[in-house]
Amino acid sequence: MKKLQPHIITVKDLITNNSLDIPEYQRPYKWTLKNVNQLIDDIITHKKKSSYRLGTLVIHKENNISNIVDGQQRTISLSLIAYAIYEKFKNEIQNDKQLKSIDFEKLKILSIKFQNDITLFNIQNNYREISRRIRQFDIYSIRFFFEKCELVQIELDDISEAFQFFDSQNSRGKDLEPHDLLKAFHLREMQNISTTEKLNVVKAWEEMDSRKLADLFENYLFRIRNWSKGYSARYFTKEEVDVFKGISLENKTDFPYNRLYRIGHFFTEEYNKNYQRNIDLSKADFPFQLDQVIINGKRFFEMIIYYNNIISNTDKLDTEKFQNFKTINEILTTYEGRYRTGDGYVRTLFDCALIYYIDKFGINDIELVINKIFVWAYSVRMKLQAVQIASIDNHALEDNLFKAIRESLEPKNIMNYSVKPIEKNDSTKTEIIFKHFEKLKYVN
Incomplete structure (x- = not known):
């Protein structure tokens, strides 16, 4: 990567930079009320300091356009605050020597025609909240915001380097x-x-x-x-x-x-x-x-x-065609202990094995294989009173059905996979699962 040359810019510099743009590949504007309120709280809290650093802005310079690679969320939020201040304090700004030169009607970032519904909703919602909050500002707060709140701007002329920097920083x-x-x-x-x-x-x-x-x-x-x-x-x-x-x-x-x-x-x-x-x-x-x-x-x-x-769509298989799937699905969505954290881990283990099988073999022989996947996964629940994340991780590695699926060339190879029967049910609130184990002949 080329040597970076960061420099400090103020909020005033940021919002008056007419070359700034947000490329189409950027994610939507997702800052919430919590984010903008925190930003405003920080500005008010630090307004007596000689300066306050807000973060980093990474720019990809191309054909006189400064595409924002990193810092989009904060840039839009700062532009919203700037415009809300202008709407509320027009007279004060017009009478201030440093601020009256800013053309608030032509803020570049806010002139962009955003298309994403998430972005549009958050801009409108956040602007209403900002308009309420900036009533706490006075002329000193306003000057501090525009002239003393700063960002570190880094300009790169290579898009690959820009994203690499973004990656390494974050x-x-x-x-x-x-x-x-x-x-x-x-x-x-x-x-x-x-x-x-x-x-x-x-x-x-x-x-x-x-x-x-x-x-x-x-x-x-x-x-x-x-x-x-x-x-x-x-x-x-x-x-x-x-x-x-x-x-x-x-x-x-x-x-x-x-x-x-x-x-x-x-x-x-x-x-x-x-x-x-x-x-x-x-x-x-x-x-x-x-x-x-x-x-x-x-x-x-x-x-x-x-x-x-x-x-x-995994849980949307035709239950009329796949009766075993229907039975197991009804058990897993109704048994008493299904909402416990440990049971959630086991359900994930079961889902992962089922998804991996379907990814490789589709629904071929799924009626036969699903019973084996069910017993293999829920034997962890049957054997333990408390299931941790380590419990399912250890089970997946020590009795590795995933490895068997990976190495299988036909569904019948999975049918040949040996799953040990359980001796008894040490778990609680799982009686219906235990009864299904008995029905499938997986209880000694």
Whole structure:
């Protein structure tokens, strides 16, 4: 990376920079009332200081446009505060030598036509709250806000370096989720595709709730990938994000192992671009597998949305056609202890194994296999009075059904997997599960 040349700018400098822009690939504006109230509280608390540092702004400079790579949320919020101050204190500002030169009617950031519904809602909601809060300001607070509140601005002329800086800076922070870092990494891997295509690729990701994304990675994708390879999967943190980094097919280096992925990638691309798709309206998805090597960039985002859809629909199998699935689903959604934390861990273990099987073999022989997956997963619950995250992690590694699924070539291989019967039920509030174990002949 080139040497960075950071410099200090004031809020006044920020809001009067007409070259600032927010690129289409940025995530929606998600600051809440809590965030803007905290920012205003900080400004009021520190207004007697000689200066107050608000954070970092990372800029990618391109064709006289300063695209905000990192700092978008704070920049929009500061612009909202600036405009609310102007609306409330026009006369005071016009009579102030330092502030009257600011053209508040042409604030660049607020002139952007935002399209995202989340962004629009949060801007409107936060502006109303800011308008209420700035009644606490006086002329001294206003001067402090515009002239003494500062940011560290870093300008880079290479988009790859900009995202790399964003990635490295935030991997040390406390406010970003692991999936945010993955987004930055894989956006950086998409530098050879158009902005429009980037926007289309990331659109579905942006529309997902952040907590849902975190749950998808932590409870399903991370655990399945690690358990299938024989690795522990207790917690998905920033230190484990490399699990979702892989190969870049635009790289000229061509190792034998990645040729299969290269063929699948470029065939899918060409198939979907062919004029015949305008006739048959058919579209080919890349043939993803949960344990595959990750393809960096566009395919990563597609993969996440693909598995979010699969996982969301796993419990919607035709219960009239699959009676065993119906029975087990009724048991797991009605037994007395299902809401306990430990039971939630076991349910995740069961869901992960079922999803991994369906990902590999579809619904072939699912009626036979689901009983085995059920007994394998819930034997942990039957044997222990208290189930911890370590309990399911140890079980997945010591009696590794995931490894068996990974190595299987046909569903019958899973049917041959040996699951030990339990001796007795040491758990509580699980009588209906124990009775089903007896029915399936898995109690000695």
